[in-house]
Amino acid sequence: MSPTDWGIALAALLLIGFINWYFLGKKRAAVAAPAAPDGAVEVNVRVEGGYSPSVIEVPAGSRVRMTLDRQEDNPCSDELVIPDFGIRRDLPAFKKTVIEFTATPGTHEFKCGMGMLHGSIVAK
Numbered sequence: 001m002s003p004t005d006w007g008i009a010l011a012a013l014l015l016i017g018f019i020n021w022y023f024l025g026k027k028r029a030a031v032a033a034p035a036a037p038d039g040a041v042e043v044n045v046r047v048e049g050g051y052s053p054s055v056i057e058v059p060a061g062s063r064v065r066m067t068l069d070r071q072e073d074n075p076c077s078d079e080l081v082i083p084d085f086g087i088r089r090d091l092p093a094f095k096k097t098v099i100e101f102t103a104t105p106g107t108h109e110f111k112c113g114m115g116m117l118h119g120s121i122v123a124k
């Protein structure tokens with residue numbers, strides 16, 4: 001192979017590596033630690049066609065203050081439901097909504113009112 005061929009092969013490998021990192025890396029859980037002065041764990045979630053991050057890891061038993069920044073008015077994400085904590089809240093479009101709960105150990109699903117968008121709080 002000529003040096004040009006090697007260059008192309010190397011560029012292709014780098015591109016594959018980048019694509020794997022970008023798409024697979026994003027699925028890893030965001031880990032949140034206590035940060036607020038009162039010891040609560042602050043979690044920021046962007047709501048737009050889904051939740052990002054969609055998997056959030058917090059210390060088990062911690063008080064979690066979750067800020068949902070809804071950047072759309074698609075009716076699908078009108079409501080946020082966390083069944084395990086009995087939470088059902090309206091999320092006004094283009095506004096931030098703050099909810100609080102105590103993250104008991106385990107994986108707690110959160111979703112839109114229709115159950116189409118999904119995320120989870122992993123407390124361990």
Ligand SMILES: [Cu+2]
Nearest residue numbers: 076112114116
């Ligand atoms: Cu929905």
